[in-house]
Amino acid sequence: MLIVGNGHVVTRDAKNQYFPDGAVAIDGTTICRVGQTAEIRRAYPDAAFIDAKGGVIMPAFINVHEHIYSAMARGMNIDGYAPKGFLDILDGLWWNIDRHLTNDLTYLSAMETYVECIKNGVTTVFDHHASFGEIKDSLFAIGQAAQELGVRSCLCYEVSDRDGQDKACQAVLENEAWIRHAQADTTDMIAGMMGMHAQFTISDKTMALAAEHKPDGVGYHIHVAEGIEDLQDCLKKHGKRIIDRLYDWNILGPKTLLGHCIHVNPHEMDLIKATDTMVVHNPESNMGNACGCPPTMDMVHRGILTGLGTDGYTHDMIESYKVANILHKHHLCDATAAWAEVPQMLFYNNAAMANRYFKKPLGVLAEGAAADVIVMDYIAPTPMNEENINSHILFGMSGHDVVTTIANGKVLMENRQLTGVDEEALMAKIREGAATLAGRINGYL
Numbered sequence: 002m003l004i005v006g007n008g009h010v011v012t013r014d015a016k017n018q019y020f021p022d023g024a025v026a027i028d029g030t031t032i033c034r035v036g037q038t039a040e041i042r043r044a045y046p047d048a049a050f051i052d053a054k055g056g057v058i059m060p061a062f063i064n065v066h067e068h069i070y071s072a073m074a075r076g077m078n079i080d081g082y083a084p085k086g087f088l089d090i091l092d093g094l095w096w097n098i099d100r101h102l103t104n105d106l107t108y109l110s111a112m113e114t115y116v117e118c119i120k121n122g123v124t125t126v127f128d129h130h131a132s133f134g135e136i137k138d139s140l141f142a143i144g145q146a147a148q149e150l151g152v153r154s155c156l157c158y159e160v161s162d163r164d165g166q167d168k169a170c171q172a173v174l175e176n177e178a179w180i181r182h183a184q185a186d187t188t189d190m191i192a193g194m195m196g197m198h199a200q201f202t203i204s205d206k207t208m209a210l211a212a213e214h215k216p217d218g219v220g221y222h223i224h225v226a227e228g229i230e231d232l233q234d235c236l237k238k239h240g241k242r243i244i245d246r247l248y249d250w251n252i253l254g255p256k257t258l259l260g261h262c263i264h265v266n267p268h269e270m271d272l273i274k275a276t277d278t279m280v281v282h283n284p285e286s287n288m289g290n291a292c293g294c295p296p297t298m299d300m301v302h303r304g305i306l307t308g309l310g311t312d313g314y315t316h317d318m319i320e321s322y323k324v325a326n327i328l329h330k331h332h333l334c335d336a337t338a339a340w341a342e343v344p345q346m347l348f349y350n351n352a353a354m355a356n357r358y359f360k361k362p363l364g365v366l367a368e369g370a371a372a373d374v375i376v377m378d379y380i381a382p383t384p385m386n387e388e389n390i391n392s393h394i395l396f397g398m399s400g401h402d403v404v405t406t407i408a409n410g411k412v413l414m415e416n417r418q419l420t421g422v423d424e425e426a427l428m429a430k431i432r433e434g435a436a437t438l439a440g441r442i443n444g445y446l
Contacts, residue, residue, distance in 0.1 A: 002045050003027040005374055005407070006038040008053025009381075011390050012366040013060055013348055019387035025058060027372040030410040035366050051405060051415065053376045057390075057398075060364050061124035061373035061408060062318040063351040066260050066281040066310025069128050069143055070099050072110035073435040080443050087228040087290050095131075096163065101441040102132035104142040109434040111146035112427060117316040118152055119419065121400030122375035124408035125153040125355050125363060127258065127281075127310070129196055129222055133164045136171040140179035144191060150422065151411050153373075155358050156183075157196025157222045160211055162204050169207045172196075177214040184216065189371075190409060192358040194258065197223035200243050201234035208250050219358075220256025223247070226264040228292050244269035253278045256357055260310070263287060263295040270296070270303055279306045279354050282346065284325040286312035294332040297325075301342045308351040309343065317400030322347050326395060344391045372410035377402045 006024025012035055024041040026034040026048065034041060042050070079097060084090045102110070107130070118126060126147075132139045140156045147154040156179055160172040173195075180193035195215040197203055200223070203211075215221075226232050226243050235243045244265060247253055253276035262273070262280050273280060282297045300307045311321050322343055329339040352364025362370040379398050406414040413420060440446030 002048035003051065003407075003410070003412075004041055004045060004048045005051045005053060005058055005376060005405070006041060008056045008058040008376060009385060010035060010366060011057060011059040011387070013352075014365050014367040016367075019390065021386075023058065025366050025374055027374070027407070027410050030372055031361065032366060032370045032372050032374075033368060035368065051376070051412070053405075054378075055380055056404070057377040057379050057393075058366070059375055059377065060348075060352075060366050061375045061406060062122050062347075063125040063308075063355050063364055064118070064123050064311055064316070064318060065127045065258065065279075065308040065351050065354050066283055066312055067114065067126050067128045067316075068130075068313030069111045069114045070102055070107065070131050071095065071313035072113040073106070073431075073438050074098060077435070077439050077442075087292055088230055090290055096133075097442055098438065099131040100133045100164070101438055102139075103135040104132070104139055106434050106438055107132045107135070107139050108142040108146055109431050111143040112150065113431045114316065115146055115150040115152045116419065116422075116424065116427070119150065119406050119408075119413045120403060120417075121317045121319075122377075122403035122406050123152075123316060123318060124373045124375075124406065124413070125155075125359070127155045127194075127222065127355070129157060129159055129224075129260070131159045131161070131198070133168055136168060136175050138175070140175055140193070141182070144179070144182075147191065151408050151413050153190045153359065153408060155192040155194060155355075157194040159196045159198040160207060161198035161202040162207050163198070163202045166207070169203075170210060173207070173211050173214050176211075177216060180216045180219055184218065189360050192219075194219050194222040194256075194358075197221055199224040199227065199231050200246055201231045212250065218256070220254055220258065221252050222258045223252070223260065225259040225262050227261040227287070228290070229264050232264045242266065242269055244272050248272055248276070255279075258354070260312070261287065261292070261295060262300070263293045265296065270300055270305065273300070274303050274305050277306070279308065279357070281308045281310040281354075282325065283310045283312035283314065284321060284328045285314040288324070288328065289314060294328060298329055298333065298338055298342055301345065306350055306353060307346055308354045309346045318347060319394060319399050323395060348391075372407060374405075374407040375403050376405035378404045
């Protein structure tokens with residue numbers, strides 16, 4: 002038994018939303034009780050105790066669109082790289098990196114990403130992977146890192162024809178192998194999807210191959226209309242808009258996750274809603290790539306299950322919360338926009354999306370939910386309660402305020418110290434791997 006207490010408990014549970022001097026009791030991998038600290042400690046006098054020291058105790062974060070393969074890009078210099086648009090960014094940077102990734106570097110990229118996730122209180126990750134330098138077993142390399150560090154993960158490999166039909170086939174088979182492995186697992190800590198890059202790099206032949214090899218019970222994870230070029234390609238080659246093409250291939254549905262959806266129109270949003278397909282918004286990446294602002298507020302208002310991701314741009318979900326909040330205010334010229342919608346996406350919709358793949362309730366501190374709990378080092382300078390907690394998070398906290406992270410009942414970090422891993426030694430290996438990757442890309446290794 003483990004108790005996390007002596008803090009302001011924010012449950013995200015409609016019944017009991019807030020305990021000003023609260024605690025969470027954990028039995029194995031499951032939350033068994035939430036309430037006042039004194040009451041919980043009396044009920045479980047022999048339990049180990051983590052003292053929140055007056056900080057905020059809340060559910061761990063969920064990131065519904067990550068890119069682990071991008072972990073070693075930070076600070077990298079690529080000779081001759083001078084992008085003039087989104088497609089140049091893809092080909093000159095991201096596709097260049099993934100073409101030089103082997104499974105040893107993919108594993109280190111996953112370890113680095115998961116360490117940062119833990120430090121930022123993220124315990125569930127939906128990753129969209131690419132490593133065309135070595136495809137086979139690449140998802141299993143990520144899965145090994147996920148298991149070692151204890152982060153719940155739904156993985157896929159992005160199928161694409163950009164490096165030829167043979168590699169597209171390998172990517173499809175890697176997805177199938179990982180999905181079947183995850184479906185046989187009983188830990189409720191791993192899952193799989195049929196990944197796809199984007200429709201503009203996927204032929205009808207490859208669409209058919211992916212459909213043929215997709216096991217039952219899972220959907221697709223695909224970038225949609227991230228750049229205007231994707232839409233233009235679909236109109237030119239297929240005479241239809243992107244969502245229509247995906248609908249015709251039976252890709253839409255409750256288990257499918259569409260990334261970005263910047264250049265979609267009302268007709269396409271109607272199809273997304275009618276098929277109960279999920280959408281993930283990645284505000285920082287969209288702004289950084291100058292791709293545009295998606296109609297996210299409209300999608301939320303239409304009842305489309307829309308979540309918040311980072312696209313590998315950051316691992317701090319609060320940072321993405323802050324950016325989404327101001328992006329849509331600025332874009333819509335409406336200071337009232339995004340106040341309710343973005344926290345709905347982050348704190349509730351992300352959990353609902355994750356629970357289409359994981360069985361135990363996520364994103365909530367309640368009896369029977371997964372024991373995914375974080376402690377924030379935040380002492381409010383003004384009154385704090387269930388009605389204004391989101392304002393405190395938005396204006397007063399960041400991922401770096403996380404001091405303790407618990408996933409599936411396992412303490413992954415306590416008092417800002419990772420447990421069960423030599424961080425210094427690990428980071429030294431990661432830096433060596435990053436130097437190797439840069440050398441391969443620039444041709445001196």
